[in-house]
Amino acid sequence: MRGLLVGRFQPFHAGHLGTVRRLRTEASDEELIVAIGSAEQSYTWENPFTASERFEMIARALAEASIDGVLVVPVADIHRHALWVRYLEGLLPEFGRVYTNNPLTRLLFEKSGYRVERPPLLDRTHLEGRKLRELLASGRPLGNRVPRSVARYLAEIDAAGRLALLRGAATARSGTRRR
Amino acid sequence: MRGLLVGRFQPFHAGHLGTVRRLRTEASDEELIVAIGSAEQSYTWENPFTASERFEMIARALAEASIDGVLVVPVADIHRHALWVRYLEGLLPEFGRVYTNNPLTRLLFEKSGYRVERPPLLDRTHLEGRKLRELLASGRPLGNRVPRSVARYLAEIDAAGRLALLRGAATARSGTRRR
């Protein structure tokens, strides 16, 4: 039975890759579905990269690390939590196990009877994604926080320029709202 | 002519019940429509309960209090304020009087020519809903702030566990945004 790992991957980083490698090693006869959440979002501070770009990062990182048996699927938001699990069941190939650290995701899947596990190596993914966006926006190096192929791709698409601009826009808007 | 009371009822509490009882007593020959707003929302800190759960709370509270003549109707958001009154007119059975403390609701209905009144006993509903969600999230008792049947139902569906989790998620996200 396939496993399912859901994330936004803004960007796809070394923690994600380590988790995917571990899951594929521990259960090598079991494919892993990597669902790219909020696929319709892009060019915002929280979701700077399109699903296409995130798919590309994941594909390159998996190729670099010679990991196979992974199905990458972009998934648009449905904005109705009560329908979300059912929505994924209708979209993805069959899966039997869910890996997540997100408490809401855990709750929704458990209510639907799924076995939910904490993914290895991924305790602070959410914070790591934000940290990486901030490093990019500040023009600082990401070091080994992302796979090499991802670092090259981020340079190709000038991620640093985009993030700096989006951080500025988010700050301006937030300032407006604070009033 | 029926009256209309709009709310989100997250959860349905004693203030809501008192208001409904009073309206049904003062105008006993006039049915009351209770519209459950933001019906499509659930599993968020602001809107933790599904429309189904909120409908269930209201149905149980009305049965417990032996109140009849109430039509409960879940209403999804339309996200276009300029169309909202027209949208309700096309969805609900005829009504002639609107009860609300929400100033925007009042403005929109008055622009459409409705008579709008402040509901009795319900001056601080919005605050009360938030207060109750916070009590639930902290695992503290609600006392007589909710009807008994609602308290039992909230225990049945483990509302306290859900609210604790959702408060955590909302705080994490808000922290992200503050950055």
Added chain:
Amino acid sequence: MRGLLVGRFQPFHAGHLGTVRRLRTEASDEELIVAIGSAEQSYTWENPFTASERFEMIARALAEASIDGVLVVPVADIHRHALWVRYLEGLLPEFGRVYTNNPLTRLLFEKSGYRVERPPLLDRTHLEGRKLRELLASGRPLGNRVPRSVARYLAEIDAAGRLALLRGAATARSGTRRR
């Protein structure tokens, strides 16, 4: 446990009323939910009446027949069959039994584990709705095919005029498409 009867009720007719009466009599301790499907549709040949008007018809017919214990709920289409049962579960108060003659509705509910029964007296509802729309469009009397209160309401809102117009529009458009 409540029962659920789903229909479009374009218009609500004597067959519907007979079914509701029977269900309320046979299981008088069990409320019946009457869900008005395609609630967002109106002013088309297939769906001429708004949810508001259909709600009004049902409310008047139930009052005329002194039937209580019925919860009327307008339900907008979700346009995703795979999510439909889950969508209703999140919107309506709890139900345990479903009454339908529609084979797709039956299939979807049975796949979700519901007990589905054929409603009494309602074998040809779909045909009856169309027949009534055609009678209205032709300005012919409906006789006892609809409850008296519904007949009066249809006269009040000039249903005959509306249906004649909508039939004309549907025919014109269908002609266009045939090309």
Added chain:
Amino acid sequence: MRGLLVGRFQPFHAGHLGTVRRLRTEASDEELIVAIGSAEQSYTWENPFTASERFEMIARALAEASIDGVLVVPVADIHRHALWVRYLEGLLPEFGRVYTNNPLTRLLFEKSGYRVERPPLLDRTHLEGRKLRELLASGRPLGNRVPRSVARYLAEIDAAGRLALLRGAATARSGTRRR
């Protein structure tokens, strides 16, 4: 007070232009709003041209005919007839008079209290639009059925090629459905 003329303008033809000229002449102190309906539709047999292309046709035809005082506004469908008039009121600048031959449009506006008139010269617009699409799809000349500037524009964007292709697709699909 402005007048409002609603159409899909697939394509904008000589009948439309004649009507606009007449309305601008008869009420020269009154601007005319030309609303391009189904603005989000394109590349279908019924709606082959984008709103952008239809806007362009109208702009060129008005310039060619030296007609001013016309406000052209693309309007996306809202798919809820009961809200349609209110939707237009929130989108368009104030108008007080509506020109239409479409009986449903007439009904909806009259229910909202508008004065509705039949536009001059435009009795068979709907048929004319279809006729022109068929001529284009067959590669036959449109003659003076469209303004010269529109004919040139249709040639520029290879409307004939597009229509031939879309007619083929519509026929194939209709055949599928007939089964």
Added chain:
Amino acid sequence: MRGLLVGRFQPFHAGHLGTVRRLRTEASDEELIVAIGSAEQSYTWENPFTASERFEMIARALAEASIDGVLVVPVADIHRHALWVRYLEGLLPEFGRVYTNNPLTRLLFEKSGYRVERPPLLDRTHLEGRKLRELLASGRPLGNRVPRSVARYLAEIDAAGRLALLRGAATARSGTRRR
């Protein structure tokens, strides 16, 4: 080739008018499209006025200033940044030049190959809009920050009352969220 100026115009103020006048003067043979963004929004603190009201303000201000050659088009949000430029291309008549100070708008248009320029006189438009909403909400005079015809229109529709109310609602909601 037409120019395109995108804004929300909440409200349309003297800075907007000065920009439009300048652009029409500098390139008098080139029409200017003024796109009213977030057209579906209204009755919120950030977007208090309907597209209809904003269109009306712009039409009156242009008439007062005797500026012609401007095409005003309301444009609803599409909520997918990656599609936004393509969406505008399908909706608006052809344009070849874009005027904006918004860095995200600039980025998206430049990625699509457009020439983007900073509009004259409009460096702080965003701040000016907020400032004007705050003045209105506080009942203070706008002075010459808006064209006279706009000031009169804002008085006609009681903009001050609406803004005071919306500021109150936004503050209450923001307070809720801060918790």
Added chain:
Amino acid sequence: MRGLLVGRFQPFHAGHLGTVRRLRTEASDEELIVAIGSAEQSYTWENPFTASERFEMIARALAEASIDGVLVVPVADIHRHALWVRYLEGLLPEFGRVYTNNPLTRLLFEKSGYRVERPPLLDRTHLEGRKLRELLASGRPLGNRVPRSVARYLAEIDAAGRLALLRGAATARSGTRRR
């Protein structure tokens, strides 16, 4: 550069498989994206299978045939032809070549500058899908028209029962409309 094959795969049949095999053989260093169109549709006569089920069919058929280098991606409809290519570009990993027999798909991609080719062995795919649905609905064997693994999967999910039911529903509805 990857190739892209778009289809609805209702169901995935031997013609599809042959095409995929050929494309993977001819360009073995080039991954192939198989996009499952109308992913949100299911339980209709035209689109009987969920995206999940179609994904499963394709995954099993590729495994049975030992074909790798294929990325399967469900893609929901966007219902705006003018945005469709841009939408796919934002969702899928980079691709440079498109395989299709659908003339509209060809037109839209060519307008966006793509190289479009006819897929080998797939001249009558659309007809084949309909033919297979009809065989299923009639309870007749599919023979070697589908890969063995797909035949087994269709039996597992009782595709024949579902199709028989959906054909009945489609016929009933079509009869209604004909009136």
